Amino acid sequence: xxxxxxxxxxxxxxxxxxxxxxxxxxxxxxxxxxxxxxxxxxxxxxxxxxxxxxxxxxxxxxxxxxxxxxxxxxxxxxxxxxxxxxxxxxxxxxxxxxxxxxxxxxxxxxxxxxxxxxxxxxxxxxxxxxxxxx
Amino acid sequence: xxxxxxxxxxxxxxxxxxxxxxxxxxxxxxxxxxxxxxxxxxxxxxxxxxxxxxxxxxxxxxxxxxxxxxxxxxxxxxxxxxxxxxxxxxxxxxxxxxxxxxxxxxxxxxxxxxxxxxxxxxxxxxxxxxxxxxxxxxxxxxxxxxxxxxxxxxxxxxxxxxxxxxxxxxxxxxxxxxxxxxxxxxxxxxxxxxxxxxxxxxxxxxxxxxxxxxxxxxxxxxxxxxxxxxxxxxxxxxxxxxxxxxxxxxxxxxxxxxxxxxxxxxxxxxxxxxxxxxxxxxxxxxxxxxxxxxxxxxxxxxxxxxxxxxxxxxxxxxxxxxxxxxxxxxxxxxxxxxxxxxxxxxxxxxxxxxxxxxxxxxxxxxxxxxxxxxxxxxxxxxxxxxxxxxxxxxxxxxxxxxxxxxxxxxxxxxxxxxxxxxxxxxxxxxxxxxxxxxxxxxxxxxxxxxxxxxxxxxxxxxxxxxxxxxxxxxxxxxxxxxxxxxxxxxxxxxxxxxxxxxxxxxxxxxxxxxxxxxxxxxxxxxxxxxxxxxxxxxxxxxxxxxxxxxxxxxxxxxxxxxxxxxxxxxxxxxxxxxxxxxxxxxxxxxxxxxxxxxxxxxxxxx
Numbered sequence: 207x208x209x210x211x212x213x214x215x216x217x218x219x220x221x222x223x224x225x226x227x228x229x230x231x232x233x234x235x236x237x238x239x240x241x242x243x244x245x246x247x248x249x250x251x252x253x254x255x256x257x258x259x260x261x262x263x264x265x266x267x268x269x270x271x272x273x274x275x276x277x278x279x280x281x282x283x284x285x286x287x288x289x290x291x292x293x294x295x296x297x298x299x300x301x302x303x304x305x306x307x308x309x310x311x312x313x314x315x316x317x318x319x320x321x322x323x324x325x326x327x328x329x330x331x332x333x334x335x336x337x338x339x340x
Numbered sequence: 341x342x343x344x345x346x347x348x349x350x351x352x353x354x355x356x357x358x359x360x361x362x363x364x365x366x367x368x369x370x371x372x373x374x375x376x377x378x379x380x381x382x383x384x385x386x387x388x389x390x391x392x393x394x395x396x397x398x399x400x401x402x403x404x405x406x407x408x409x410x411x412x413x414x415x416x417x418x419x420x421x422x423x424x425x426x427x428x429x430x431x432x433x434x435x436x437x438x439x440x441x442x443x444x445x446x447x448x449x450x451x452x453x454x455x456x457x458x459x460x461x462x463x464x465x466x467x468x469x470x471x472x473x474x475x476x477x478x479x480x481x482x483x484x485x486x487x488x489x490x491x492x493x494x495x496x497x498x499x500x501x502x503x504x505x506x507x508x509x510x511x512x513x514x515x516x517x518x519x520x521x522x523x524x525x526x527x528x529x530x531x532x533x534x535x536x537x538x539x540x541x542x543x544x545x546x547x548x549x550x551x552x553x554x555x556x557x558x559x560x561x562x563x564x565x566x567x568x569x570x571x572x573x574x575x576x577x578x579x580x581x582x583x584x585x586x587x588x589x590x591x592x593x594x595x596x597x598x599x600x601x602x603x604x605x606x607x608x609x610x611x612x613x614x615x616x617x618x619x620x621x622x623x624x625x626x627x628x629x630x631x632x633x634x635x636x637x638x639x640x641x642x643x644x645x646x647x648x649x650x651x652x653x654x655x656x657x658x659x660x661x662x663x664x665x666x667x668x669x670x671x672x673x674x675x676x677x678x679x680x681x682x683x684x685x686x687x688x689x690x691x692x693x694x695x696x697x698x699x700x701x702x703x704x705x706x707x708x709x710x711x712x713x714x715x716x717x718x719x720x721x722x723x724x725x726x727x728x729x730x731x732x733x734x735x736x737x738x739x740x741x742x743x744x745x746x747x748x749x750x751x752x753x754x755x756x757x758x759x760x761x762x763x764x765x766x767x768x769x770x771x772x773x774x775x776x777x778x779x780x781x782x783x784x785x786x787x788x789x790x791x792x793x794x795x796x797x798x799x800x801x802x803x804x805x806x807x808x809x810x811x812x813x814x815x816x817x818x819x820x821x822x823x824x825x826x827x828x829x830x831x832x833x834x835x836x837x838x839x840x841x842x843x844x845x846x847x848x849x850x851x852x853x854x855x856x857x858x859x860x861x862x863x864x865x866x867x868x869x870x871x872x873x874x875x876x877x878x879x880x881x882x883x884x885x886x887x888x889x890x891x892x893x894x895x896x897x898x899x900x901x902x903x904x905x906x907x908x909x910x911x912x913x914x915x916x917x918x919x920x921x922x923x924x925x926x927x928x929x930x931x932x933x934x935x936x937x938x939x940x941x942x943x944x945x946x
Binding site for chain 1 (some may be wrong): 731732735736739740742743744746747752753759760763766942
């Protein structure tokens with residue numbers, strides 16, 4: 207089985223680095239790409255959607271980011287290529303514990319999960335199971 | 341028992357009930373009607389005992405029976421009697437002595453019908469509280485009915501005369517009036533009908549209606565008679581209504597409610613005194629036309645108010661509106677106007693009546709409440725921002741720390757441990773920085789009592805520029821300053837320095853790398869405010885996208901690595917604390933201008 211591709215979208219480089227180490231050590235995958243904000247990942251996703259096989263299996267998306275935040279990205283994706291919504295599992299990964307944010311995430315049916323930082327091994331095991339089922 | 345035999349009776353055939361008795365009250369003779377009257381038949385012979393026929397004897401008859409001496413005077417008595425058919429009857433009994441024969445004639449008369457009629461009229465008198473009276477002017481005798489006596493509160497056996505009767509009227513106008521009308525009635529026979537106050541025997545004052553008439557014989561009054569009605573209750577309730585009406589009039593007069601009456605057909609507007617007070621218009625200067633009213637309305641409210649009147653007259657909307665007026669001395673007053681349109685049977689509007697109330701004070705209180713509400717809302721927003729920063733900046737760094745320490749403890753990726761330690765240092769430094777900034781925010785929120793003073797703009801600006809000397813030397817911007825040397829703003833010195841510093845470092849941070857940075861700082865003193873502006877030619881901000889978030893905490897707009905977003909939030913809070921305003925004018929790619937407006941305190945000249 208080929209290893210899945212994972213995109214980590216977060217403006218905090220410390221978190222991205224730590225997440226990468228954690229994901230690799232959990233054995234989920236070694237193919238991890240970093241993005242600093244919503245706009246960067248949006249451009250990449252739209253580009254990859256032309257050949258859907260190249261799309262990542264999993265996107266871990268922070269909400270609070272400069273330039274284009276998580277919500278703005280989701281709004282763009284809502285009207286974006288269907289291949290992204292169909293083929294990519296998007297999980298919100300945020301430090302926010304505000305219930306408003308959790309509720310807002312439920313408005314997007316292509317959001318697969320909502321994880322509150324810190325990212326733990328338990329979260330990664332769950333993600334791994336969902337990837338294998340999907 | 342002794343039975344008398346008298347073959348031929350002289351009174352037997354008399355057509356009314358009469359009986360001849362001796363002094364022992366034994367029947368000696370009687371008419372056939374006597375038996376019939378008491379519902380009996382005449383016995384075949386002899387006579388029955390009197391008690392057997394008429395029932396138990398009256399006290400008066402028993403007395404005569406007992407007395408040895410012959411009763412010489414007539415006895416005249418009313419008797420209640422229950423017949424053998426169980427009907428209640430009243431009859432009049434008249435006993436006439438016949439001294440020569442030592443007998444008595446007793447005559448009976450059925451007065452039941454009369455009695456009922458009398459009772460009814462008495463009752464009517466009582467219910468209506470109407471009494472009657474009569475003065476026999478020839479014999480100077482006076483008669484008062486029971487009710488008349490009751491109204492005067494005198495005992496039933498009271499014997500009045502004309503003078504005492506008149507003396508019951510309250511001294512002064514009431515007594516004078518009754519004397520006048522009674523004298524006139526006696527002289528000319530003219531009737532009277534007056535409402536006056538009497539003072540009863542018990543000293544109570546009472547309103548009565550006295551109606552009187554004289555009976556004239558040969559041009560001379562012989563009898564005066566009339567009725568007497570207790571009208572105290574109705575009179576007093578009438579008076580009460582009058583008092584209430586008066587009270588209402590006083591209430592309207594002393595309130596700030598003005599009443600107006602508009603004759604639509606003839607275009608005549610009538611105002612009450614309050615309206616003139618309300619509009620501060622001299623009565624003589626008011627033309628009484630709607631146009632005169634129109635002129636007083638605030639220009640901004642004129643069209644709307646006239647439209648409201650029009651709609652009311654057309655019947656489309658009730659007249660219930662608020663507008664401002666400008667009084668003669670230039671004061672603006674808020675008026676609440678209500679009105680009702682009156683129409684004829686065809687629905688044509690004829691007249692409009694309404695009230696105007698000065699609601700300026702209510703309005704003021706309302707505005708103050710709104711201000712309070714807006715302050716509360718602002719504070720709420722700050723709190724939300726506060727919650728946001730706690731959630732985001734504190735938690736993102738603390739979760740970094742938790743993940744990093746976890747990986748160290750679990751010995752994950754041993755080769756990278758040095759890097760982990762470096763990242764732990766970065767995260768804890770960030771935490772520390774965040775806590776310092778939070779502290780600064782809280783200080784502004786709680787620092788409102790810090791003293792404001794006049795602060796020199798130029799001096800403050802020079803000090804701030806001095807403090808970022810190194811940074812300026814590095815970037816080499818062109819800084820143009822047009823600030824009058826002596827111009828001051830009223831505020832807190834530390835806040836103003838902090839705001840200047842924040843705006844200047846923002847301009848340095850978000851400069852357009854392709855252009856030479858130009859910063860222009862201007863200040864201008866106006867009558868009631870001082871305006872300072874900071875203008876740059878940097879990256880600018882997309883206000884359409886970020887306008888509402890501009891001064892929120894931890895919003896950044898440039899994707900710039902230095903941007904922490906807390907700066908503008910702090911500046912905004914500091915300006916709020918000084919009652920000053922900060923506004924932005926900017927376009928992405930075309931620089932930004934921040935304008936600071938400081939109000940000049942009214943009673944604190946520099």
